[in-house]
Amino acid sequence: MTIRIQPLTADVFASFGEVLDTAGAPDKVINQGLCGRYHDRATLDFPEGGRAGISLFQAELRALPYRLEMMERHPLGSQAFLPMSMDGFLVIVAPDEDGRPGTPRAFASRPGQGINFHRSTWHGVLTPLSGSGLFAVIDRIGDGDNLQEHWFKKPYTIE
Numbered sequence: 001m002t003i004r005i006q007p008l009t010a011d012v013f014a015s016f017g018e019v020l021d022t023a024g025a026p027d028k029v030i031n032q033g034l035c036g037r038y039h040d041r042a043t044l045d046f047p048e049g050g051r052a053g054i055s056l057f058q059a060e061l062r063a064l065p066y067r068l069e070m071m072e073r074h075p076l077g078s079q080a081f082l083p084m085s086m087d088g089f090l091v092i093v094a095p096d097e098d099g100r101p102g103t104p105r106a107f108a109s110r111p112g113q114g115i116n117f118h119r120s121t122w123h124g125v126l127t128p129l130s131g132s133g134l135f136a137v138i139d140r141i142g143d144g145d146n147l148q149e150h151w152f153k154k155p156y157t158i159e
């Protein structure tokens, strides 16, 4: 089955997580008026202990059409992907259907956008399509099994 990539917007992504960008006016202007602060724009959620960690991911670039073989989720915490280059990337999510991913949805972020997956949101792994492939990732550091994978019998084609 082929999944068509759509533009990423806060509305279409709302049930899966938050989109971080500087659309519109900043919530606060700081630093003697020289910096706009887009304040508290995503929710870090680690209900069963653990703490927030910041890691760097240096990911290989992928190409389209993209073969989606697996989706994963983190039952113990949210996960944010913040590109460290001005490049869009591929964001793949799916609703949960009885403990497995339903039909995936694919979005292309704009340069300068980051995302934060809600805890337990089914998602594809970090998928850069251009640029450096370097991302800051904010997710849960702690004990317990925070990774659930689902491998599709028939991979999807994302394009």
Ligand SMILES: NC(=O)N[C@@H](O)C(=O)O
Binding pocket: 072, 079, 123, 124, 125, 126, 147
């Ligand atoms: N496993 C890991 O650290 N990365 C994944 O969670 C991912 O979403 O890329």
Ligand code: NI
Binding pocket: 072, 073, 074, 079, 123, 125
């Ligand atoms: Ni993940």
